[in-house]
Amino acid sequence: MKIYTRKGDDGTTGLFFGGRVAKDSTGPVAYGDVDETGACIGLARAETSAGSALNDELLRLQRSLFIVGAELATAPDNRHKLVDGETRVTAEMVTELEAGIDRIEAERGMPTGFLVPGSNRLGAALDVARATARRAERNAVTHMRGGGYEGSYLLAYLNRLADYLFMLARAAEETWTPSKEK
Numbered sequence: 001m002k003i004y005t006r007k008g009d010d011g012t013t014g015l016f017f018g019g020r021v022a023k024d025s026t027g028p029v030a031y032g033d034v035d036e037t038g039a040c041i042g043l044a045r046a047e048t049s050a051g052s053a054l055n056d057e058l059l060r061l062q063r064s065l066f067i068v069g070a071e072l073a074t075a076p077d078n079r080h081k082l083v084d085g086e087t088r089v090t091a092e093m094v095t096e097l098e099a100g101i102d103r104i105e106a107e108r109g110m111p112t113g114f115l116v117p118g119s120n121r122l123g124a125a126l127d128v129a130r131a132t133a134r135r136a137e138r139n140a141v142t143h144m145r146g147g148g149y150e151g152s153y154l155l156a157y158l159n160r161l162a163d164y165l166f167m168l169a170r171a172a173e174e175t176w177t178p179s180k181e182k
Helices: 026-045 053-072 076-081 091-108 121-144 154-172
Strands: 012-014 020-022
Touching (some): 020 026, 026 053, 026 121, 053 091, 053 121, 053 154, 121 154
Antiparallel strands (some): 012 020
């Protein structure tokens, strides 16, 4: 099998479980952003030590994004074929992110000031991943307005993922409190 199929040369892409849509339709835009978020998390992961808790956690997040992408890449009439935790986002996946957010907040507290990304590469990469996750969330909202996603945890997952990446970046970066001087 070759990496290229030439099927997309007409501007369409294949969906999970079959069907084709335009590459610029709402689904491919949303799961393209999810893919980009995974790549950004990979950039952050490259700044960690192999085998470290953070490296393992970021890898887990990257793998979970394949589940998000699969759900977004499935036409509504094929959603019944999705499998919880493998190709469909679950409530437990959202709860895991909330537990991570709560853990960081308990250890470090909430940020009390503004953060200027870039005090170190890891924090900056996590901030890029966070911003990309927010874009994925916005585009998933647009896509899901088309229907067929009743009961889905996908939007909650993307929302918590961006929050979690925010907290991971806060743990990695310094905070900046603006001067009260004008």
